[in-house]
Amino acid sequence: MSDEEPLRSSGRPGTPPPPASRAELRSPPGTYYRRVALGTILPGAGLIGTRWRVLGWVLVVLALVTGLLLLARAWRGGLVRSVLDVAVRPEVLQWIGVAVMVAAVVWIGSIVLTAEQSWPRRRRAGRWWRVAFAAGACLVIAAPAAMAVRYLDVQSTLIDEVFVADGFGEGRDVALADVAAADPWADVPRVNTLLIGSDAGKDRWGVRTDSLMLVSTDTKTGDTLLIGIPRNLERVPFPDDNPLSAVYPNGYDCGDECLMNGIWTLAESRPDLFEGVDEPGRQSTVDVVGEITGLEVDQSVVVNLRGFRALVDAMGGVDVNVRERVCVECHQTPSGRIEFTGEKEEWIEPGLQHLDGRLALWYSRSRAGSDDFSRMRRQRCVAGALLDQADPVSLLRSYPQLAKVLKSNVSADIPAGELSAWVDLVLRIQEGGSIRSLPLTSKVVEPGYPDFAKIRRLVDKAIEPPAATSTASPSTTGSPAPSGSTTPSGSTSPTAPPSPTVTPDDADAADLSATC
Structure with a gap:
């Protein structure tokens, strides 16, 4: 029996199965894996070929815009400098941690939705391989996200415990210019x-x-x-x-x-x-x-x-x-x-x-x-x-x-x-x-x-x-x-x-x- 032939329901003999979309009935062997893989690489990419294509495009655009903004910041300030600049700001680290968790949940949700929408309804063979593939894709996103949140929390705690909120002692603060300025040390030789x-x-x-x-x-x-x-x-x-x-x-x-x-x-x-x-x-x-x-x-x-x-x-x-x-x-x-x-x-x-x-x-x-x-x-x-x-x-x-x-x-x-x-x-x-x-x-x-x-x-x-012409001896007392x-x-x-x-x-x- 081919995948295109309707199967009898498990109910009364002769009862036709629920109607299935053409995409569900004619899902090529590699479509499921391809869509899930695309959704793992780029949030929402796997949904574009499903009825959730609008949501897929929204997630793709958001991911690309966010990535471009991060690349622009890194290009403008240098990758190492930009990363370190963020790493010493506890309040920013906390917001980034929240953003990473939310993004990870949305990303994993899009992968699950992609797998559900791309699942070959009339194909029983290989079902556990498909489940394992989707679970692995979710893990690929969840593991680094969890590690990132952990590192962000460790760094935020480190800044709070090692450094002080205010300067040490009266008059000991370095008279910095605006820290956000192009050169915060402009007035500090x-x-x-x-x-x-x-x-x-x-x-x-x-x-x-x-x-x-x-x-x-x-x-x-x-x-x-x-x-x-x-x-x-x-x-x-x-x-x-x-x-x-x-x-x-x-x-x-x-x-x-x-x-x-x-x-x-x-x-x-x-x-x-x-x-x-x-x-x-x-x-x-x-x-x-x-x-x-x-x-x-x-x-x-x-x-x-x-x-x-x-x-x-x-x-x-x-x-x-x-x-x-x-x-x-x-x-x-x-x-x-x-x-x-x-x-x-x-x-x-x-x-x-x-x-x-x-x-x-x-x-x-x-x-x-x-x-x-x-x-x-x-x-x-x-x-x-x-x-x-x-x-x-x-x-x-x-x-x-x-x-x-x-x-x-x-x-x-x-x-x-x-x-x-x-x-x-x-x-x-x-x-x-x-x-x-x-x-x-x-x-x-x-x-x-x-x-x-x-x-x-x-x-x-x-x-x-001293100037090269100076003859003063450093040992003179x-x-x-x-x-x-x-x-x-x-x-x-x-x-x-x-x-x-x-x-x-x-x-x-x-x-x-x-x-x-």
């Missing part, structure tokens, strides 16, 4: 961000700033200067508007127990002096670094080094040009001998190395066989490598894990509403800016008797290099601080020994690749 590596943990009281790095960026060119602040500086000065300046008018001076890395804990132990301040330790650390360098610190980012390992792993590791052999899971005895605490003797060898989180952490923190200044250089190298190699596309592969690490181990006082402007700034650094490093080593700074006026001159010189710099109390030490001899190369900022 330079921005200074302090990166604080914290070794806080359950087994320790308070926070010790294991590493301090001031990132100073020219907002027009993206040129960036990394300034490592030695954590063992003594007699560090407090600005006059910090309450600790009244307790330590000559700087944090009480011998080798009063070091730069103790400022956070010191401020947190005196809540009576910081009434109404949520994070006195963070604010005081920012204040002191600003006073040391003569730069206004605009924002700060705190990274718990216990999460640094997971952060690097989530990014897929980092490539570093290792300049010196560094031991792993080791310490140095008082006699100078290196002992390994792991199961085996392990070294990070010189040369270009791809470091996972564990090795990157040891490379950044190990002091065995070297000193704090070598350690600071390595930290600047790793920070520069991470900044340069961060690939937004590849990060999506492990994004939920990365977001979890960031939420648990990173906090930034950058206002969430200004993040789109910071996206633009980071892309300027990656696309055309140079990254230089200012080495405040023991050849430049005596940690026990630091000359803060000289440090500010070196910073000023690195940011605004006692000259006035650079214009615009602040002069901290206690910045000179009458009992300090003579400063070490410094050659111009020792104190000059150099391209990061030259030191890494």
Whole structure:
């Protein structure tokens, strides 16, 4: 019996079946699969050949118009820039999540309707294959939509938890122009961000700033200067508007127990002096670094080094040009001998190395066989490598894990509403800016008797290099601080020994690749 012959109903013998349309009776073998496939590729496309053709055309036009608008935005602003600009706006992400869910439901509904309208009514063979094909088509839409909604929710939560609604501290907001303007940094020539590596943990009281790095960026060119602040500086000065300046008018001076890395804990132990301040330790650390360098610190980012390992792993590791052999899971005895605490003797060898989180952490923190200044250089190298190699596309592969690490181990006082402007700034650094490093080593700074006026001159010189005809020596002490710099109390030490001899190369900022 052919498909065109009417079948008898299952009721009374001789009763004709319900009338069927010509399309239902003469459905070619491939029509069903073709229509469902078209509807999966383009919403509504499969309905055009059915009696629901009007709805099909409406969905096709809506999908094409939406796609063209998205392509136009990506073309105008660049794909990566456009995606990142949206990714830092929690309110936009929430609306996108709703839109994705609605679009997915409509799209899946159109596929189901296409399958129902294209089902060969008089063809029983292969029915389960057709059901499976339609179900698979729906899954092709539902799975990525569900993943997209999950990622959007993770990103929105990340922005809310890591960044702040308002600026940190009074007067610390960067005076940005309209964030939606073509250049939100038009009125901000330079921005200074302090990166604080914290070794806080359950087994320790308070926070010790294991590493301090001031990132100073020219907002027009993206040129960036990394300034490592030695954590063992003594007699560090407090600005006059910090309450600790009244307790330590000559700087944090009480011998080798009063070091730069103790400022956070010191401020947190005196809540009576910081009434109404949520994070006195963070604010005081920012204040002191600003006073040391003569730069206004605009924002700060705190990274718990216990999460640094997971952060690097989530990014897929980092490539570093290792300049010196560094031991792993080791310490140095008082006699100078290196002992390994792991199961085996392990070294990070010189040369270009791809470091996972564990090795990157040891490379950044190990002091065995070297000193704090070598350690600071390595930290600047790793920070520069991470900044340069961060690939937004590849990060999506492990994004939920990365977001979890960031939420648990990173906090930034950058206002969430200004993040789109910071996206633009980071892309300027990656696309055309140079990254230089200012080495405040023991050849430049005596940690026990630091000359803060000289440090500010070196910073000023690195940011605004003098003319080639200038013969001024960066190591000269006692000259006035650079214009615009602040002069901290206690910045000179009458009992300090003579400063070490410094050659111009020792104190000059150099391209990061030259030191890494």
